[in-house]
Amino acid sequence: MDLKLFAEILLGLLVMAILFAIWCDQRYSRRILLPKITEKPMFMALRVPPCEDGETVKFSTKDGKLLRGVYVRTTAEKRLGTMVFSHEYLADRWSFQVYAEGVREAGFDIFSFDFRNHGESADDPTHPSLPWLTDREFMDLEAALDYVRSRPDHDETGVALFGISRGGSVSLAMAARRTDVWGVITDGAFPTVGTLVPYMIRFATLYVKMGSIVEKFPTFIFRFIGYRGISKAEKKYGCRFLHLESLVGRISPRPWLAIHGQADNYITTDVADRLFQIASQPKTMWVVPKAKHNRSQQIDPEEYKRRITEFLSNHAPSRQALIAEETFQRLAHQDNTNGLLIQASNS
Numbered sequence: 122m123d124l125k126l127f128a129e130i131l132l133g134l135l136v137m138a139i140l141f142a143i144w145c146d147q148r149y150s151r152r153i154l155l156p157k158i159t160e161k162p163m164f165m166a167l168r169v170p171p172c173e174d175g176e177t178v179k180f181s182t183k184d185g186k187l188l189r190g191v192y193v194r195t196t197a198e199k200r201l202g203t204m205v206f207s208h209e210y211l212a213d214r215w216s217f218q219v220y221a222e223g224v225r226e227a228g229f230d231i232f233s234f235d236f237r238n239h240g241e242s243a244d245d246p247t248h249p250s251l252p253w254l255t256d257r258e259f260m261d262l263e264a265a266l267d268y269v270r271s272r273p274d275h276d277e278t279g280v281a282l283f284g285i286s287r288g289g290s291v292s293l294a295m296a297a298r299r300t301d302v303w304g305v306i307t308d309g310a311f312p313t314v315g316t317l318v319p320y321m322i323r324f325a326t327l328y329v330k331m332g333s334i335v336e337k338f339p340t341f342i343f344r345f346i347g348y349r350g351i352s353k354a355e356k357k358y359g360c361r362f363l364h365l366e367s368l369v370g371r372i373s374p375r376p377w378l379a380i381h382g383q384a385d386n387y388i389t390t391d392v393a394d395r396l397f398q399i400a401s402q403p404k405t406m407w408v409v410p411k412a413k414h415n416r417s418q419q420i421d422p423e424e425y426k427r428r429i430t431e432f433l434s435n436h437a438p439s440r441q442a443l444i445a446e447e448t449f450q451r452l453a454h455q456d457n458t459n460g461l462l463i464q465a466s467n468s
Contacts, residue, residue: 129231142463147295158317158354161252165258166212167219167415180268182237182260188357189241190214190265201228202303203276205265207288209309209415210252213240220285220308220418220425228432229281229437234265236288248360253313254290256361262291266299278438279303283429284310284417286388294363297371304436305372306429309415311388312396313366314347319392321346340432366399373401378432380425382412406434 175191182188191214194200204224206217217233223232235242237257238250246258262282269275279301284292289310296305321343351362369377377400381393388410395405407428409417418425 124305135223145186158251158253158350161250166209167216168212169215169218173219178268180234180264182264184260184286186237186245186261187239187243188234188261188264190232190268192269193230193231194234195225195230197226197228199228200230200276201434201439202278202281202434203230203232203269204281204283205262205269206231206233206280207262207284207292208236208239209286209288211239212285215240216285217283221283221429222418222422223426223430224283224433227434229433230276232265232280234261236261248358252287254287254294254363254365255452256363258287258291259294259363262295265298266295266301270301276439280336281305281433281437285309286310290365293365293372293377296375296377297368300377301410303438304376304378304432306380306432308417309382309385309388309393310365310379310396311392313351313362314344314364315366315396316392317347317350318343319389333461350453365396369396369400374403376403376432376436377405378428379404379406380417380428381406381408382414382417382420383410384412387414388412 172193175193178190178192180188180190190299204221206214206221208214208216214233214235217231221231224321237243237245242261245257248255266280269280280306282292282296282302283306284290285307286309289307290312292305292307293310296302318340322340355361379393379397381388381390382391385393394406397404408418409425410422412420
C-alpha cells in the first residue's frame, strides 16, 4: 500500500475517533450522564428511633463541619473491640440498631454518626447530598475514626468498619488507606464508574439517537464516558469522586465480608461481584436470595446477625491475642506434663 494513502487513512480514522469522542462527551456525558449522577434515587431509607443508652457526642471534620454521633458500649462482660458504623444514603446514625443487631452482645462497642447533610449533623451548602461516594463522605468517616481514637477508652488494636450502601463504599475506601482498621463489613457497597457503565449500556436506546448501535460499543468507551461525566460533576460541585476499583485491592490483609441482595435492582450482583473480584484474600461474599438493595437483614435477620457477629469475633485482634495466649498456655502445660512424666519414668 502506498505510504501516503496509508497515512491519509490513519489520519481519517484519528479524526473520526476525535469527533466520536467529542460527540460522546457532548451528547452523552454532558446532557445525559451529568444529570443522572446528581439524580436522587427513589427509595426510602430506614428510620429508627434513638437508643436510650448511648452517649451522644459531636466532633468536627477537617473542613470545619460539625457532625453528631452516638457511642454505645458492649453489654458483654469484656469488650472484644470497637466497630464504627456508616449509615446508608438518606438514613441517620440510629439505623445501626437494625443492621448491627447482636454486635454489642457479642462484645463490641459501636460508634455511629450522621454524615453531613444527614440527621443532626451540619448541612454543607457547598456540597449537595449525592448518592455517590465523594471525598466529603471520606472526610466525615475519617473525622469519626479520629474521634474514636481520641477517646480515653479507645481500643489500641484499632476498629472494624461496617457500612450500608454508600456507607459501605466509604468504609472500603477507608479500610484501604488506614492501618488502624482491622476488618470491614459492607452491605450493598458499590463503585461509581462500575455502576454507571451498566446503566449507560442498558438505557442507551432510550437516551441517545442510534442507541441500538451505541449499546454495542466496547465497554471501555462507556467507561470513558463515565469518567468524563464524573469529571464534569466534580467541577460543578467542587468535590472529588473516589473510585473503589483502584482502592479495594489495598484492603488485604484486612478481611472483608461483602453482603449483597440477589434482587438488588439498583446495584446488580454482577456489579458487586466485579468489585469483589478485584480485592485480594481474605474476603467472603454472601449473596442473599430475594433481598433488594440494603434489605438483606430484613430477609434473613438471624443469618445476617450470625455472619456479622462471627466475622467480628473471629477477626478481632483482641480475640486473636486471647487465642494465641490460650494456645501458648496449653502448650506450656503439655510441656510441663510431659516433663513430669519423663521424670517419673526415669525414677
